[in-house]
Amino acid sequence: MQKTIFITGTSSGLGKTTAKLFQSKGWNVIATMRNPEAETELTQLENVTVLKLDVANPQELKETIDYVLENYKVDVALNNAGYGLVGPLEAFTDDQIKLQIETNLMGVIRITKAFTPYFRERKEGVLINITSSFGLIGFPTCSIYSATKFAVDGFSECMGYELAQFGIKVKVVAPGGIQTDFAGRSLDGAQHATYQKLMSKVQEGYSPEQVANYSTPEDIANVVYEAATDGKDQLRYVAGKDANTLYNERAEIGAEAQVQKIKSDFKF
Incomplete structure (x- = not known):
């Protein structure tokens, strides 16, 4: 039987790549985005439905998900929409x-809440939340971004415990850097003269040379597909070489030692 995935934030980058991957694997894809009228690629694919959804608009979110749950049998809900606030x-x-x-x-919270009774009644379903390596490990100039991603990670862990009794799996995919236009399209920031040296140091990580070492969207989409289909009761999927290096370093030397190491990298 053909399965269906609901995905937020599919206008470009990881969201679009993931939608295309699942479609190529024979899935029915419900691809949501803020401006579907501008979409020209996903709308041409068989078994892909493009819908309008701004996840920051509670009323629109409710209306869209109500429509989806009335008209489709959803197996996986993927919370991918997001942007980075850096500074x-x-x-x-x-x-x-x-x-x-x-x-x-x-x-993420509202979409999870909307899908929970649906999956609970079916006694199955997978909820996948895209976080970040900066949702596991802090980094300078990412305070609010990391606050949200750390929160989604903790929220996901708690919901995994809460929903296990109903056969629902809750998973987190935590990517490191991705070779997408995220930095230009989904990045907001602010400058403060006092922190200029720090900002310049951080921005070195977004240089073309560094971005070339990041994972491709296809690499991360494959991890999402694994999380959706492997049947494992696994919470975290750390995705990308850079993310795994940081995550494994914390496990090896301990959180406090890693904190001091990162601090030393940004002392002037």
């Missing part, structure tokens, strides 16, 4: 902080 905390406005939380955290 020193002093430079952010309240509006920037609120939008980051609404998009990266509240969107």
Whole structure:
């Protein structure tokens, strides 16, 4: 029987690549995005339905998911939509902080809540949340972004315990750097003169030379597909060489030692 995946944030990058991968594997794909009228690629694919959804809009979110659950049999829900707010905390406005939380955290919570009774009644289903290596390990200039991603990781772990009794699996895919246009399309930031040296040091990680070493969207999409189909009761899937290096280093030397190591890299 053909399976169906619901995905947020599919207009480009990892979301679009994941939608195309599942479609190529014979899945029915419900691909959501803020501006579906601008989409020209996914709309041409068989068994792909493109719907409008801004995860930061609670009313639109409810209406879209109500429609989906009335018209489709969903097996996997993938929370992929998100963006990065990068810069020193002093430079952010309240509006920037609120939008980051609404998009990266509240969107995940609301979608999970909407799908939970549906999966509970069916006694099966997989909820997958895209976090980040910076949702497992902190990094300078990522305070609010990491706050949301750490929160999604903790939320996912708790929901995994809560929903296990109903046969529902909750999983997290935590990528490192990805070779997408994320830095230009899904990155917001703010500058503060006092932190200019720090910002310059951090921005070295976004140089073309560094980005060339990151995972491809296809690499990470394959990890998402693995999480959706492997049948394992596994919570975290750390995706990408850089993410695994950081994660394994923390396990090997301990969290405090790694914190001091990262601090030393950014002392001036």
